[in-house]
Amino acid sequence: MKNENVPTAWSAWRVVEGEGLNDFAEILYEKKMHAELGGGIARITLNKPDKMNTLTLATVDEMFRAFYDANHDPAIGVIVIAGKGKHFGAGGDVEWERWGLREAFYNRYPHNRLMRLSRKPIIAQVQGYCIAGHNHMAYCCDFTIAADNAIFGQAGPRVSSPADGFFVPYLTKVVGAKKAREMWMLCRKYKAPEALQMGLINTVVPFAELEAEVDRWCEEMLAVSPGCLEVLKASFDQEMDGYKESCVTSAAMYPDWFDMPEGKEGGAAFLAKRKARFWDIRQREAEARRELLADYEAQHAPADK
Structure with a gap:
């Protein structure tokens, strides 16, 4: 239990306001600063707990604006992606996908592009289900910190939702080719300890300690050169540049x-x-x-x- 008498180096979270940032319906966008280290965190929380934080293009549009602001704020050193409620997220909204995927596939960008093009390091803060679009969003982040109740997996073939492009083969670099194909083609689910063993995530902590653990990782990054981290992130993310863009294979086949x-x-x-x-x-x-x-x-x- 947190000792309320011990002062914290972190400020309280504050909701970010400004042009283009005031009308979010699908996300909560906040920042907090570290008094000793000087830098801060931007946190983008998927805010549809009653629908397991399912994604639509409206969600991605709001995430884009928050990412844009965080990446252009020199005081921010790390971006955290979280999910409100019991679950990080269960992928795309299946009812919306019955028509919306046409636009997502043929006329827009996937949410993973936000991870790929972000200048700032990104931590996925995961609890509960992390399935489908949320899973590949999390493994495209620089780090994934999971609660001990987290469950990971893909679901596309189960619901006739094809996926292709850089974020599919990139998983082979994260967990290896055999496990990547197993995850995508068989739609199996993996509990946090197995996900850690696979290399899908960085660490597992009790659910009650999840946010504190994310803060500790952020402190480590804020203690080093932010410019160097940006160069390193861009260098690592070049791994994805050799793969095709999303939906090219699906659209052709x-x-x-x-x-x-x-x-x-x-x-x-x-x-x-x-x-x-x-x-x-x-x-x-x-x-x-x-x-x-x-x-x-x-x-x-x-x-x-």
Whole structure:
């Protein structure tokens, strides 16, 4: 338990105000300063606990504005991404994704780009579920500090939500190729101790100590040259530059994915709380192809000599 009589070097969190920063509905944006070290932290908290902090493009737009401000504030040394409530987050809002993913895939940027282009080091502060988009957002951060109740994993193939681009193969650099494919293709879930063993996260602490542990890591970074950290982060992040941008492969392989039955089935099954019937759809597709081929051959059979 924290001793209230012991003075803290940290100021209280204050909500950031200013042009473009006053109307956030999906995030909470705060800063606090360290009296002894001189620098500060910017914290972006996903603020939809009633929906497990699910993501939409509106969330990403608000995150962009907060990231922009934090990266242009010379007093800020570290950015923390957190989630309000019991969970860090459960990925994209499946109901929104039924249409919104079209815009996200073909006309916008993924939230991971904010991690990739940030000048300041980023810590993901994770408790509870860290699934799908939240998981790959966390592993694209420079550090991930997890509570002992954290659970990590991907979910895209379960809900017909394809993903491609730099953040998919980048996981091979974090946990190795075999584990990365296992996580993405099998949609398994991993508790915090296993995630630590895999190298997916940096450390695990009791939930009650999570924020204090993040503060300690921030203090270590504020004690060294912020300019050097920015150069190092940019150097490490070059690892992602050799990979394709998001959605290039998906758009080439399945340009009409979201209008195909298989593309619709995962989300529909999730919302209906039933098992997805992907292979029923594939069987019907195979039958339709056979019928189409037979019809074509019957119409274009060579005339008897």
